[in-house]
Structure formats: structure tokens, C-alpha cells
Amino acid sequence: MIDLAVLVVPSDKLGSYLTDRVAKLSEAYRHIEMARAQDMPFVLIAIEHDGPGPPLVKQPKRSKKGSRPKRNAPGARN
DSSP, rough: OOEEEEEEEEEEHHHTSSOOOSHHHHHHHHHHHHHHHHHHEEEEEEEEOOOOOOOOOOOOOOTTTOOOOOOTTOOOOO
């Protein structure tokens, strides 16, 4: 038997910045309703960001484990 289930999910506002594989608050609530679990001891906690920060430096892609990123040939266009 579950004594208490705590689900921490991003708010709907924060969820727009995340991938579609992350359940947002409204989706988590809808799934609880679909499972008819409203009377079960669930606590939904939504987290929110405090605003955009400075842009991050783009990291080079790695093609294979341990290999270096590919570089363009001299004179090649990006």
C-alpha cells in the first residue's frame, strides 16, 4: 500500500522549454484523473524557473567515444 506519493514535475510554463518527453503539471494531473486516483495520497509539486540567464557556450558534438570533434577543411564553408 502506498502511504504517500510525491510527484515533482515542471510547471506548464517551464515545460515549454523542455522536451516533449517530460510530463508537465497539467499532464500529470490529467493522468492521475484518468487513473481515477484522485482519492489516493498523491502530492503534485510543480517547479518553476526564475527567468532566463546568460546564453551558454555551445559545446562541440562528439561523434564517437573518445574521438575528437570533426573540423572543417581549410577553405570550406560552414
